[in-house]
Amino acid sequence: MRSTLMATLSIMIMMAIGALYPNQSFALDAEDAPEVVELDALSDLYEPVTFDHAMHVDAAECVECHHHTTGQQPVDPNCLRCHATSEETDSISCGECHSAERFSPQDLKERSNPDLYHIDKPGLKGAYHLNCVGCHEEVDGPTGCQDCHAMTEKGKKQFQVSIVPPKAGSKKDAHE
Amino acid sequence: MKKLLNRRTFLKGSLAGSAAAVSVGRSQKAMAKDFEGYPESMGVLVDLSRCVGCRSCEAACNEEQNLPAPEKPFNDFSVFDEMHHGQKRRTDETRYTVVNRYDVPEIDHPLFRKIQCNHCQEPACLTSCFVNAYTKTPEGAVIYDASVCVGCRTCMVACPFYIPAFRYSSAFNPRIMKCIFCYDTRLKNGQPPACVEACPQEALTFGHRKELIRIGHQRIRENKDQYVDHIYGEHEAGGTAWMYLSPVDFEKVGFDTSVPKEPILNFVKDFLAIVPMVLTIWPALFAGIHLLATRKDGIKKQQQTEGETEK
Amino acid sequence: MKKMAQTSQEIPIVDHNRNDGTLWLIKEKILLGLSPEEYKTMLKRNPVNWFLFVLLGVGIPLIIIRYLFGLDTVTHSSNDYPWGLFLGFGLFGMVPLSASGFLLGTTVEIFGRKDFVPIERLALLNGLLGYFFAVVYLEVDLGMPWRLPYPMFVSLGPAAVLFLVAWHVATYLSVQIAEILPAYFEWIGWLKGKRFIKSITIGLTIAGIILSTLHQGALGALFTYAPTKVHPLWLSTNFIWIHFFCSAIFAGLSMVIVVSTLCKRFMTWRCDERFLNNIDDLTVKLGKGCSYAIITYLVIKVVGIAHDNEWAYLLTGWGNYFMLEIAVGVILPFFLFTIGVKNYLPNLVRLAAFISVLGIIWNRLNTALIGFNWQLYQEVPRWQEVWVTCTIFAIYFMVYRFILYRLPILYEWKGDK
Incomplete structure (x- = not known):
């Protein structure tokens, strides 16, 4: 909770800096970023994730997670079609663009706008996992569910972890 | 008189047959329309x-x-x-x-x-x-x-x-x-x-x-x-x-x-299509065959009875 | 029974009156004119009954277990093979073998071939019982007997092929009961009823043709719902209903030949002169019908393969198996029928009929079970499933025999008609 506050605070500071120098366009600096971010908006079956932002800053470029929002030029040629000269945005927090209410009637309605290009933008949960797991697979980071977040009691109930599977030998009896 | 009765009983039978044909035939018709799926699906x-x-x-x-x-x-x-x-x-x-x-x-x-x-x-x-x-x-x-x-x-x-x-x-x-x-x-x-x-x-x-x-x-x-x-x-x-x-x-x-x-229904339509056909054509066809096949018997019988009355 | 029939003047019963002029009671008619003790002795003396006793002794409890604890107690309860032996053999096999009723009905009543009269009732009874037991098999498979009328009256799905099968089999069962009733009316001596049925015979027969054409075909058409599951050699979506209908013709006729042979051989005491004197002739004549139907079937089978261009499949293992089925189940009986008819060899025709009956059952099993899920895996039925299937067939046999012993099917009623 504290780190979220910090994150918000630091974003606000950055915005203030942006307001001070309106004509000067510059990419956000990694050093301005918070050290740790608590990802808790979606916590339900799993505990929140304490995300070591500082560590990941060393491992990856901002653009790899934040796309064009930090003012860095995207790598994907497809994004470059529109975002080659995009400036940094007011907010770079994931939830700003990636809806936590994915697939709600509201969300689907917004996406059905025929002029909208980003019809395939993942929701917040999808964005987190696709980005994290995708990269972790490439760099051999942790990919197991509980490597990043422990299961809550609710999660244990839904996954029915208390079940002891029948032993291989007695399997036939369990079938009959 | 006997012949008349025969024809009448025959009609009765085929009527029952075609009544069944109509009732089943109608229900078959309802399904054969095109369906492109619900628009808001x-x-x-x-x-x-x-x-x-x-x-x-x-x-x-x-x-x-x-x-x-x-x-x-x-x-x-x-x-x-x-x-x-x-x-x-x-x-x-x-x-x-x-x-x-x-x-x-x-x-x-x-x-x-x-x-x-x-x-x-x-x-x-x-x-x-x-x-x-x-x-x-x-x-x-x-x-x-x-x-x-x-x-x-x-x-x-x-x-x-x-x-x-x-x-x-x-x-x-x-x-x-x-x-x-x-x-x-x-x-x-x-x-x-x-x-x-x-x-x-x-x-x-x-x-x-x-x-x-x-x-x-x-x-x-x-x-x-x-x-x-x-x-x-x-x-x-x-x-x-x-x-x-x-x-x-x-x-x-x-x-x-x-x-x-x-x-998958398209593969079944071939058969479904013949159903009304069989239901309508068969009674007439087989009734006709019956009349043809037994015509000689009828004539023979008639001649016999005529012969008997002449005697 | 054979011995008793030889020693007694009055047995078998063929009339309402005893020799001394008094009437047989219904109870006595049911006991075949024997005393209860004699009847028991007769039952015990027949080794077939002992065999049936053992079969049913295990089979009936299995059926009861099935009804109390679910279908998975006797079958593999496979989700990949929803239909097992009860339907594969019981429904898809029994129905074509029971086409005899409408075929002989048509021959005698519509085409006016009175020479087939001695065997007409046997054919009608064979049809009725075959259908009835197909429904019994179906019911054992489905469970929930209280839901049997649902497709008719509670919730209708008229666009489905099975809807047609259900209605037609139900209607046709009633038609067949009506057609066989005269034999029963003669036996109990209620002539009014018989006369009424006689007055609507033509209508009943034509209804029988329509219903039979459609549901025999519909049973085949059921597999058009599974174009990716049934092996293409056994499933031509355009032709399968014709295949099923056409094969039912020689299957039904062959079944009559087989049953009449069994009657002639093992139930001679119950047959009258008219039946025994005509049966060779009729067998050959039926064989002629069979050979026409079987060659037509063979041709449209080939047309089906040509139409879908499936020649390449013939070179595979499945293709060899298919050709084996065609060779043994179709071509072999065809030649035997032809030779038997040409040279007037009733026994050869009987052999051909026997083979073609097995051939048809084999074909239906191939379509419904063996060639089904041909790309998946083969499922071998559990012994319980086989046993129950045999048990129901045994009950079919017993009911069949029970009726033949009594009603004027194989003999003409000597009393008022």
């Missing part, structure tokens, strides 16, 4: 390249549909090695959805494929059901009414995806068990099914079927070399509400690519 696009095999969808489905407890917990991944008759796991009376692992040589990591009811636009189960237990709702779900089902299991024979399962274990309450798109608890209220909500990877994209096809083609177009240029389910079995994207040829990840690109 919803669906799900499954992206095999995103699925990591976490089985969250299976767990969520089990809870949402109050299904029996599984043999192994949902975070037990040894299920991916289970084989029955050389087949990977399938839906049954305890599970409406199942994720299976496929090791494809050309990719360095395994692929996972979720199976569940595909909710066809023109479902074979529905069209084969003689008690009308199935309904395709305008929202896109294929739902089932156990209270009228007699348990003939033709729907299981008809489903090209091997989805409906039967509760064989019950003597007094046997019924079909199959995914209903969480119709009564969620879809009806505009919510996505439990499995979609549970998926961390957004491997399952819920939306209007029409939009999903746009999204699917966009994803294929903009991620060159990452997908096979085909949406499985766009046309298979006449189109399904659940559709799939795959990074490798679909048959390599367990899909039946021989499923025709038209509704």
Whole structure:
């Protein structure tokens, strides 16, 4: 909770800096970023994730997670079609663009706008996992569910972890 | 006089026959119209390249549909090695959805494929059901009414995806068990099914079927070399509400690519078309043959009686 | 029974009156004119009954277990093979063998071939019982007997092929009961009823043709719902209903030949002169019908393969198996029928009929079970399933025998008609 506050605070500071120098366009600096971010908006079956932002800053470029929002030029040629000269945005927090209410009637309605290009933008949960797991697979980071977040009691109930599977030998009896 | 009586009794018989013909013939007509699917129908696009095999969808489905407890917990991944008759796991009376692992040589990591009811636009189960237990709702779900089902299991024979399962274990309450798109608890209220909500990877994209096809083609177009240029389910079995994207040829990840690109019902129409024909032509034809075949007998009899009276 | 029939003047019963002029009571008619003790002795003396006793001794409890604890107690309860032996053999096998009723009905009543009269009732009874027991098999498979009328009256799905089968089999069962009733009316001596049925015979017969054409075909058409599951050599979606209908013609006729042979051999005491003197002639004539139907079937089978261009499949293992079925189940009986008819060899025709009956059952099993899921795996039925299937067949046999012993099917009623 504290780190979220910090994150918000630091974003606000950055915005203030942006307001001070309106004509000067510059990419956000990694050093301005918070050290740790608590990802808790979606916590339900799993505990929140304490995300070591500082560590990941060393491992990856901002653009790899934040796309064009930090003012860095995207790598994907497809994004470059529109975002080659995009400036940094007011907010770079994931939830700003990636809806936590994915697939709600509201969300689907917004996406059905025929002029909208980003019809395939993942929701917040999808964005987190696709980005994290995708990269972790490439760099051999942790990919197991509980490597990043422990299961809550609710999660244990839904996954029915208390079940002891029948032993291989007695399997036939369990079938009959 | 005897002859007259014969003809009258004959007429009586054929009348009864054609009355039956009319009543059955009418009911046959109702089905043969074209159906392009409900315009507002919803669906799900499954992206095999995103699925990591976490089985969250299976767990969520089990809870949402109050299904029996599984043999192994949902975070037990040894299920991916289970084989029955050389087949990977399938839906049954305890599970409406199942994720299976496929090791494809050309990719360095395994692929996972979720199976569940595909909710066809023109479902074979529905069209084969003689008690009308199935309904395709305008929202896109294929739902089932156990209270009228007699348990003939033709729907299981008809489903090209091997989805409906039967509760064989019950003597007094046997019924079909199959995914209903969480119709009564969620879809009806505009919510996505439990499995979609549970998926961390957004491997399952819920939306209007029409939009999903746009999204699917966009994803294929903009991620060159990452997908096979085909949406499985766009046309298979006449189109399904659940559709799939795959990074490798679909048959390599367990899909039946021989499923025709038209509704299963089309294969049955040949027979259905002859029904009214037989019902109307047969009585007349065989009555005619009867009259011809027995004409000589009649004449003979008449001559005999005439001969007798002359004598 | 044979011995008793030889020693007694009055047995078998062929009339309402005893030799001394008094009337037989219904109870006595049921006991075949024997005393209860004699009847028991007769039952015990027949080794077939002991065999049936053992069969039913295990089979009946199995059926009761099935009804109390579910279908999975006797079958594999496979979701991949929803239909097992009960339907594969019981429904898909029994129905074509029971086409005899409408075929002989048509021959005698519509085509006016009165020479077939001695065997007409046997054919009608064979039809009725075959259908009835097909329904019994179906019911054992489905369970929930209270839901049997659902497709008719509670929830209708008229666009489904099975709807047609259900209605037609139900209607046709009634038609067949009506057609066989005259024999019963003669036996109990209620002539009014018989006369009424006689007055609607033509209507009943034509209704029988329509219903038979459609549901024999519809049973085949059921598999058009599974174009990807049934092996293409056994499923031509355009032709399968014709295949099923056409094969039912020689299957039904062959079944009559087989049953009449068994009657002639093992139930001679019950047959009258008219039946015994005509049966060789009729067998050859039926054989002629069979050979026409069987060659037609063979041709449309080939047309089906040509139409779907499935020649390449013939070279596979499945193709060899298919050709074996055609060779043994179709071509062999065809030649035997032809030779038997040409040279007037009734026994050869009987052999041909026997083979073609087995051939048809084999074909239906191939379509419904063996060639089904041909790309998946093969399922071997559990012994319980086989046993129950045999048990129901044994009950069919017993009911068949019970009726033949009594009603004027194989003999003409000597009393008022």
